[in-house]
Amino acid sequence: MYLSNEIELETGQCSEKGRKERNEDCLGTYQPEGNLLTTKGAVAIIADGVSTAEAGAEAAQYCVQEFLSDYFDTPDIWTVSKSAQKVLTSINRLLYARSHEYLSTTRGHVCTLSVLVIKSRKAHLFHIGDSRIYLVRNQSLELLTEDHITRLSESNSCLSRAMGMDTHLEIDYRVIDIEEGDLFLLSTDGIHDSLEPSQLKQLALSDNSLQTCSENLVQAAYDAGSTDNLSCQLVRIEKISDDTINEITDRLTDLPFPPELETGMKIDNYFIESELYASNRSQLYKVRDLETEQLWIMKTPSHNYVDDPAYIERFVMEEWVGSRINSPNVVNVHIPNRAKNFLYYLMEPIEGVPLDEWIEANPSPTPAVAIQIVKQIAKGLKAFHKRETLHQDLKPSNVMIRPDNSAVIVDFGSVFVAGINEIFVPIERDRILGTMNYSDPVFRLGQNTGIKGDMFSLAAMTYEIFTHSLPFGDGLENCEKPQQLQKLKYIPADRHNPIIPIWFDRALEKAMTIEPQHRYDTIDQFMHDLTEPNPDFLVSREVAQKSPNALIFWQLMSLVWFMIALFTLIAFWLK
Numbered sequence: 001m002y003l004s005n006e007i008e009l010e011t012g013q014c015s016e017k018g019r020k021e022r023n024e025d026c027l028g029t030y031q032p033e034g035n036l037l038t039t040k041g042a043v044a045i046i047a048d049g050v051s052t053a054e055a056g057a058e059a060a061q062y063c064v065q066e067f068l069s070d071y072f073d074t075p076d077i078w079t080v081s082k083s084a085q086k087v088l089t090s091i092n093r094l095l096y097a098r099s100h101e102y103l104s105t106t107r108g109h110v111c112t113l114s115v116l117v118i119k120s121r122k123a124h125l126f127h128i129g130d131s132r133i134y135l136v137r138n139q140s141l142e143l144l145t146e147d148h149i150t151r152l153s154e155s156n157s158c159l160s161r162a163m164g165m166d167t168h169l170e171i172d173y174r175v176i177d178i179e180e181g182d183l184f185l186l187s188t189d190g191i192h193d194s195l196e197p198s199q200l201k202q203l204a205l206s207d208n209s210l211q212t213c214s215e216n217l218v219q220a221a222y223d224a225g226s227t228d229n230l231s232c233q234l235v236r237i238e239k240i241s242d243d244t245i246n247e248i249t250d251r252l253t254d255l256p257f258p259p260e261l262e263t264g265m266k267i268d269n270y271f272i273e274s275e276l277y278a279s280n281r282s283q284l285y286k287v288r289d290l291e292t293e294q295l296w297i298m299k300t301p302s303h304n305y306v307d308d309p310a311y312i313e314r315f316v317m318e319e320w321v322g323s324r325i326n327s328p329n330v331v332n333v334h335i336p337n338r339a340k341n342f343l344y345y346l347m348e349p350i351e352g353v354p355l356d357e358w359i360e361a362n363p364s365p366t367p368a369v370a371i372q373i374v375k376q377i378a379k380g381l382k383a384f385h386k387r388e389t390l391h392q393d394l395k396p397s398n399v400m401i402r403p404d405n406s407a408v409i410v411d412f413g414s415v416f417v418a419g420i421n422e423i424f425v426p427i428e429r430d431r432i433l434g435t436m437n438y439s440d441p442v443f444r445l446g447q448n449t450g451i452k453g454d455m456f457s458l459a460a461m462t463y464e465i466f467t468h469s470l471p472f473g474d475g476l477e478n479c480e481k482p483q484q485l486q487k488l489k490y491i492p493a494d495r496h497n498p499i500i501p502i503w504f505d506r507a508l509e510k511a512m513t514i515e516p517q518h519r520y521d522t523i524d525q526f527m528h529d530l531t532e533p534n535p536d537f538l539v540s541r542e543v544a545q546k547s548p549n550a551l552i553f554w555q556l557m558s559l560v561w562f563m564i565a566l567f568t569l570i571a572f573w574l575k
Contacts, residue, residue, distance in 0.1 A: 007031075007118055008239035009042055012210030014218045015231035018190060024049030024057035024111075025188050025231035026064045032072060039076035039419060040083070041119030043068060044235045048131050048188040050110040050162060059095050059109035059164055066091050067115065077324050077387045079418045080117050080124040081173060088113075088126065088163075088171060095164030110164040114145060114186055118178065120423045121240055127172040129162045132192050134200065135176070136183040141201040144174065184235040187217070190228030194221040210234040252312045258300050258342040261285060268341055270298065280304055282315075282413070286349065296334060296346040312343075317420065318412040319345035325387055329380030331400075331410040350408050356396035359465060367466070367499075369405055371531065374462045376407035378527050381458060384409075385451050385523070388418040394457035395438040396464065416448070437470055441479045441488065442516055449516040455526055456519070459511035462530070467496035471512055485514050503537035504530060 009031055017023035026049070031042040047063045049056025067087055074083035099108035112129025125133055130147040148161035161170060185204050192200065195217070203217045218230040258267055261283070265272045270287040273295070277284040280302055287298045299318070305311035322333030322345070334346040353361070355373075377399055384391050393414035400408045436444070438460045440453040449456070463471045470476070475488045490512065493505040507529035513519050520526040529537065 006037060006241050007042060007120075007237070009118065010210050010236045010238050011044065011234065012212070012214040013231075013233040014211075014214040016218050016222070016229070018222055018230045019227050020051075020229055022057065023229050023231075024051060024060060025190075025229040026057075026060040027186070027231050027233055028064045028068050029233065029235070030068050030072070035076070036072060038120075038423060040072055040074075041080060041117045041124075043071060043118075044116040044184070044186055044233050046114050046131050046186040046188060046231060046233055047163070048112040048129065048190075048229070048231070050108070050112070050159065055098070055109045056111055059111040062095065062109070063091055063111055063113050063163055071117075075324065075387055075419075077321065077389060077417055077419045079388055079422055080119055080122075082388055082418075084115065084117065084124070084126050085171070085173075088115075089169050092163050092169040093167070096167055099164055108164060110159075110162045112159070112188070113163050116184055116186060116235060118235070118237070121178055122422065123176050123178045123182075123184070125172070125174040125176070127174075128170070129159055131186070131188050134185040134187070134204075136185065136201055136204055137179065137181070139201075139205070141197050141204075143197075144176070145172065178237050178240065180237055180240055182237045184233075186233040186235075188229060188231045190226045190230045191217055191221045191232050193228070194224040194226035204234060210236060252309055252316060255340060255343040257303055257306050258344055260303075261300065266290070267344075268338070270296070272298075281311075287346075295349050297349050298344050298346055300342075300344045313425070314413065315343065317415065317417065321387075321389060321415050321417055322347070322412045325383050325389070327380055327383035329376045329406075329408055330383050331408055333412075347410070350400040350402065350410060352400045352402040352408075354397050355399040355401055355407070355461070355465075358401040359396060359468065363468060365465065370465050373401065373405060373407045373465065374458070374530070375527065377409065377461065378458060378523050380407065380409040381451075381454050382523055384415070385454070390416040390450065391454050391457075392416055392443070393435060393439070394454055394461065395435045396461055399461075436477045436479075439476075440516070441476055441485055442514065444479070445482055445485070447516075451523065452516045452519045452521075455511050455523055458523070459508050459526070463493055463508050463512075466500060467493050469496045471508065488514055501533070503533040506537035507534065 011029050013027055013029065015023060015025050015027055025047065027046040029042070029044045031037065032040065045064050045067055047060035049058070049060040070087045070090070071083055074086060095109040099110065112131040113127070114131040114133050115126040116133055117124040125144055127133065127145040128148060130149055132147070133144045135142045135144055148159060149157050150160045151157045159165070183204060185200065199220060200217070203220055204213055206213055206216065208216070214232050214234050217232045221230050261267065261272050263272055263274055269290045271290055273286040273288055275283065275285055276297065281304070282302055283300045285298045285300070287296050288294070289296065301312070301315045319333055322331070323335050331350060332348040334348065336346060381391060381394065391409070391414065393411065394409070398409060398411035400410050402408065438457045440449050440456040443449050443453040460471055463469070469491070471490055472488050473491060479485060479488060490509050493508060494500045494502070507526065510529070511519055511526045
């Protein structure tokens, strides 16, 4: 992978039972190698089993072991936050279930937990309970976490949050920038409740190895009279990768651009059958693998961008992202077993036509066929979003329609990958992507609207499939400034196609509302209102804009209309 971003860490850790009969603390660290270090980072974790819960030690051990195992098994395309939250939620659910296998409430699987993930130039902190994470920087000690404790009296307190305590997991999450020389201290309360902050700093910063320093911290807390288990970890940032743009470019250009290809030529033992598409940004060829006789679609970069590292990075990412999205509604990217000598990638051939051609050839599609196409595009989008990836350029020419009317998204050229975006590179990436008539205008003006941007594009395409027109006319093409957003006017779909029900049209309108906060939160919500009448949408726009009393009246009336709509719904989709 061209993103190296290797981190050098020194670590030390120590855990002792102290004056207790057994050690209910658990800790661990893991620094993977290669691409995994780049995409997932390095982890330090510490847990403290709650002493009033007989299975506290087991809970702490389970948390540490499962997190260190499962976190690195999450998709490398996910952000640190999503990966950790998913794993922690799963662990919490199991601990809670195990606790309730006991008749006695004292035998719970409950523990505190603090996790430190170092990825690229960021430290990600996850915390629940009263274990702690400190940062020592420039001779100063800073507490980065907040104890989740409820004071019952001057001498008594209890945990307000812990792993396994409740079905709902509320965990603190924080991200900070890191610097070379930063020293993180993770500790359980047996350490930090017995030593003053000045002692913690002094012992952590001694000239000894971090392993010796951690052992000294444990011994100092014991000598100070601690009656609890004693555990701590030290993690120091020795080196942060500082790739220059030239170094990144060198890795990106490890493979040269292919030569200008023509029918009948061979490249890496692929025979060029025909050219399918060419633009100023890329080319598509139908190729045949001479070893297997398998047909593929080969995408090659344009020589117009041979000196553009941002373009090359995006092209490289297309293959990487495409190979990680598995859906029948997203084109399959093929990773060959043999080495490549040039920059290109292979995709499965899709028999069919682009959606824009299908729309042109089907001026009056049956609603049932049209909505099935929309549903499949939505499923493809959800496959992107499941991987924390935004498409950002969904349009009819980027969707293929097979002869059986199944839909396949075929382009990755503008994708945004949240997990990769966390990794620092000295390249000025494109911020404004997409196609005017289908892209969220708010996004094109510089605001990342997330899945709501892709939803806007899906709604615009749906509008066109059913009306053969665009929802804002030529308004989107002329929208280049924030002030112009207010002038955009949605054109009701039934003006172009009178058979479109009002509830269907209003669902489209909501998905394309200029203010993103007023759109649907999920693709599923949008698709639900497209396929089942929303009672609120049985009220006309004019009525919805009247006084509250009038609106209430018509909302009650809409319940009656809803029953009628159920019958018209069946008739509409069966046309």
